Every structure is written in structure tokens, then in C-alpha cells.
Amino acid sequence: MSKKELAQQIINEVGGEVNINEISHCMTRLRLTVNDQKSANIEKIEKLPGVMKVIAIGDQLQIVLGGIVDEVFDEVASLIENNDIVSKECVNENIDETVVEKQGILNRLITLLSGIISPIIPAMMASGFITTTARLAIILGVPETNSTIQLLLTFGDVLYGFFPIIIAWSAARYFKANAGVTLMVIGILVYPGFTNLFNDGASISFLGINVANVYYGSSVLPAIFGTYLLAKIDNWLRNILPSFMKSIFVPFLSALIVTPLLITIIGPIGVWGGKVFASIFTKLYEFSPILAGGLIGGIWQILIIFGMHIAILGMVTVPNIAATGRDTVIMTHAPSLICQVTAGLAVALKAKDKGIKKNAFTLSIMALLSGSVVEPVMYGVNLKYKKPFIAVCIGGAIGGAITGASFAGTTAAVAFGIYTFPVYFGQGFKGLLLGCLVGGLTTFALTYAMGIDERI
Known part of the structure; x- marks a missing residue:
């Protein structure tokens, strides 16, 4: 069976294009969010040549294809008439969809985090392999002080220094927020001009509200929470403002509202929440x-x-x-x-x-x-x-x-x-x-x- 025939069979067995709400993929899985899971014949899909397993999470069917997933995804995308449901990233961009709502709180959180972090995995791999290359060169005798090695190690560390911004990019796609405004707002968390305000133990406040001196360089939740709020406020402003005001005042007011909340409330709480999640594992390890x-x-x-x-x-x-x-x-x-x-x-x-x-x-x-x-x-x-x-x-x-x-x-x-x-x-x-x-x-x-x- 050719990849195109396999793609057509998958579309047929999930109930046709009318039953598909979104199409995406990751490294090994074709992900189809369906309107009605009962219309999908999972047993028949699992028996198709090349299909290893079908995992149903909410209304999302994750079809495990291994190394052929890219080819099958491209064929599925070419057979679908509605290009709006085809995502080039392994994400589910709308947290309000049924696939999330039908899950418990923990599952909803895991689905959200996985959906946002999944598109960043290639960057994590690239960063890791760059660092691996530099370390291998050092093992083979190249001095660690060599400028090329220093640059390679720096290249590998960029991801960790700007992780909130990279998370914000993915979260903006997930929540359908304005990417430019999102990156500008979340960027303050790692902007040197902001962090330098706390030099020499200075006390910083915004309209009398204390701004916590928190390290955000490797944080995840502040960027996610901030982006989610931006998407909601953006949508709210578009519903209440006249059309001639939207292009200017929606991004302006969204940023003006969210940025102070981010550095006074959302950011510190997000860092704390991330530490609580991580502590489940780190405390056990300790x-x-x-x-x-x-x-x-x-x-x-x-x-x-x-x-x-x-x-x-x-x-x-x-x-x-x-x-x-x-x-x-x-x-x-x-x-x-x-x-x-x-x-x-x-x-x-x-x-x-x-x-x-x-x-x-x-x-x-x-x-x-x-x-x-x-x-x-x-x-x-x-x-x-x-x-x-x-x-x-x-x-x-x-x-x-x-x-x-x-x-x-x-x-x-x-x-x-x-x-x-x-x-x-x-x-x-x-x-x-x-x-x-x-x-x-x-x-x-x-x-x-x-x-x-x-x-x-």
C-alpha cells in the first residue's frame, strides 16, 4: 500500500474529512482531532499496513506511524480540502476544544503542556546535539578555551537562556494569540533592562505594587499563563472596541494590561507553580x-x-x-x-x-x-x-x-x-x-x- 493509499484509508476510517477538526503530527504520530470519536473505526485503522498503534486521548486520535509519519501527514494534508484544519506543528491550538474539556484537571494540564512543548522538541534536540558536538571535540583533544568550542557551547545554551520566549511563541500558536505582541510582552522576563533594575538589591514597584525579583530564564508556566491571558484580553477587546480602533488599541491595551500583571502576579506565581511540579521529582531524588x-x-x-x-x-x-x-x-x-x-x-x-x-x-x-x-x-x-x-x-x-x-x-x-x-x-x-x-x-x-x- 502506497503512502497516499494509507492516508486515504485513514481519512475514510476516521469518518471522512467531515469528522476531522484538526490534523497535526509529531516525530512518530499522526494526530487527528475528531468531532465524533464513535464514527472512527480504531480497530480497522490499527490493522492498516504501517500503523503500529492508535491512542485515543479525549477526541484526539494519535496514530503511531514511526518514521513514515512525515510522508503520511503530507499525503493526508494533500487529500484534505479544508487547509484550515491542517497544522504544520504538533499542537492543538485551542484549549477550549472538546479534546481538552472532556479530560480531568490533571489530564488537561498535561495535554496543554505537551501541546505547547512538543513543537519545541526539535529545538531541544538541535541544542543538545550542538552541545554534544562541542563536548565530543573536547574529548578528542580540542582545548575547551578554543573560541570555536566556546561558541558552540554558547549556541547550545541559547535555548535555556531564552526558554520563556520560545515557550511564548509556541503558546501563542496554541492559544491563537498575536505572536508579535506575545513575544514582546513575555520577552520582558529575560530582558536585561528589566533584570538590571534589581541590581544592588533595589526595590522595584509598579503603581505601588511590589515587583518580585525572580529568575525567569528557564521558566515555563509564566510564559504560558501570560500568553493565555493575552489571548483572552485580545479577544475581549476585539468584541467591545469599534473596528477603526482595533488595529491600534487592541495590541496596545493588551500589552499594557498583561505586562504589569505578568511581573507582579502571574510571573512569580508561575515560577512557584513550576517549582512545585518539579519538586515532585526533585524532592524524591533528594x-x-x-x-x-x-x-x-x-x-x-x-x-x-x-x-x-x-x-x-x-x-x-x-x-x-x-x-x-x-x-x-x-x-x-x-x-x-x-x-x-x-x-x-x-x-x-x-x-x-x-x-x-x-x-x-x-x-x-x-x-x-x-x-x-x-x-x-x-x-x-x-x-x-x-x-x-x-x-x-x-x-x-x-x-x-x-x-x-x-x-x-x-x-x-x-x-x-x-x-x-x-x-x-x-x-x-x-x-x-x-x-x-x-x-x-x-x-x-x-x-x-x-x-x-x-x-x-
Whole structure:
């Protein structure tokens, strides 16, 4: 079946174009927000050649396609007559849609955070690989004082220094806010002219209201809350102002209202909220790195299924790297990525069916060589046969605990893989390797011992 035929079949099985509200994609998933999920035949979609899994979250269908997702997305987009429902980014731009409203508060928050942070993942990867390149050059003998190396390290750090602005860009798309006004307003959080006002311990106030001296460089929630308020006020002003006044007074009044609120109320509360979210993981790590590593390593692959890992990376890993130069907490999930690979290899060795053997081996090697993009082998093999996925969680927990005990860390927000070793070098690196080895071997042994039902 060609990519175009697959795209047409997907459109047909979700109930046709009339049932599609939005089309987007990420690295491995085609995402379709539908008007009526009951009209979509999920079982038939899962049986289409090339489709690994369909995950329904609210009214959004996430069709796991692996490496062919870009091609299928392009074909779907070409077959759709209404271009307004096609998004080039992996986002759901309207938080008021049914897909969010039907979820609980926690799920709504995770959906929102994931929708905003997902489009930034390519930038996080680019930043991480630039840092990896510089670190590798240093390992090979280039002096760290070399100006080219210094520039590369600076390039890799830009993301962390301006993270609120990058978040604001994505949030503006998500909430349908004016991008230019949003970037100007949120930009004050990292504008040197603003931060310099607090030099020498100066007390700053706006109309008598105290302005907190808070570091926003790696924050997430202040930019999201501020952008959300901008979108709401923008919409409100457009409804009450005469048409001839809108072009000037809507952006002016929106910025004038939101900026003071951002630096006096929204920003400090957002930073506090982000710290509370992050503290769930950091406090557990401070209490016991072994316990934290075991928990994170054990549940990380489950978090990937629901997209929660994206929010956690943005809320914990990035701020940790920005604040201390390393993340030792969330990176304990690293062995679980290797476990997905070894589980797939065990299936390839254990299975009798030649088709299953070939598929499991191919997807496992693909995950290893692609920089630990594990979704294809996870959905195509391990989750499909269930027992290997259980083994992955067990092996990930064991490997994570060992990694946590070693205090290993990463200096960039990139997945652990054969290309990213340099950013994991330093304290605990041997413990990380041991965690990956023990976790991977445990997963392989459990998967091989439990076997699979090849009739699935």
C-alpha cells in the first residue's frame, strides 16, 4: 500500500474529512482531532499496513506511524480540502476544544503542556546535539578555551537562556494569540533592562505594587499563563472596541494590561507553580536517588504513551540544566530506552515466525541507530505483545535505580544514545552504563523467558 493509499484509508476510517477538526503530527504520530470519536473505526485503522498503534486521548486520535509519519501527514494534508484544519506543528491550538474539556484537571494540564512543548522538541534536540558536538571535540583533544568550542557551547545554551520566549511563541500558536505582541510582552522576563533594575538589591514597584525579583530564564508556566491571558484580553477587546480602533488599541491595551500583571502576579506565581511540579521529582531524588531512579525508570515508557514525558522534560530537565548545568533527576529514565531495544532483540531471537523476527530486529536496530527514538519498536513490538513491555518497565526500574545511585547526569536535553555519550560524561557515567547494561540484560532475559503470543 502506497503512502497516499494509507492516508486515504485513514481519512475514510476516521469518518471522512467531515469528522476531522484538526490534523497535526509529531516525530512518530499522526494526530487527528475528531468531532465524533464513535464514527472512527480504531480497530480497522490499527490493522492498516504501517500503523503500529492508535491512542485515543479525549477526541484526539494519535496514530503511531514511526518514521513514515512525515510522508503520511503530507499525503493526508494533500487529500484534505479544508487547509484550515491542517497544522504544520504538533499542537492543538485551542484549549477550549472538546479534546481538552472532556479530560480531568490533571489530564488537561498535561495535554496543554505537551501541546505547547512538543513543537519545541526539535529545538531541544538541535541544542543538545550542538552541545554534544562541542563536548565530543573536547574529548578528542580540542582545548575547551578554543573560541570555536566556546561558541558552540554558547549556541547550545541559547535555548535555556531564552526558554520563556520560545515557550511564548509556541503558546501563542496554541492559544491563537498575536505572536508579535506575545513575544514582546513575555520577552520582558529575560530582558536585561528589566533584570538590571534589581541590581544592588533595589526595590522595584509598579503603581505601588511590589515587583518580585525572580529568575525567569528557564521558566515555563509564566510564559504560558501570560500568553493565555493575552489571548483572552485580545479577544475581549476585539468584541467591545469599534473596528477603526482595533488595529491600534487592541495590541496596545493588551500589552499594557498583561505586562504589569505578568511581573507582579502571574510571573512569580508561575515560577512557584513550576517549582512545585518539579519538586515532585526533585524532592524524591533528594530523599533517595535510588528510589527516584527506580520509579522514573520504571514508569517512563508508560509516560511516553500518554505524552506526559514531554511536559516533564520541559518542566524539570530544562530548568535543572539551566540552573545547575546538569540534570540528574529525569535522566534516570535513560536505561529504559535501552530496555526497549533489548526487549525487541529478545523477541527477534525468541519468535519462530520469520515475519515477527524480521520486524522486531529491524525496529530494534532502528531505535538504536536513530538516537533512541523508541516509539516504533515500543508500539510495533513490545507493547503489541504486552509481556516484553512489562519486561521493559522492570528492566527500566532496575537500570534507573542503579543510575540514580551513581548520581549520573546530562548537560543537554537529549535522549541517551550512541550519538549523545559526551553530554553524559562526568560523575556517574560508569554507573549510567552499568544501569543500561543491567537493565537491558534483565529486560532481554525476562522477555526471552516469558515469550510472546505470536498469534496476536
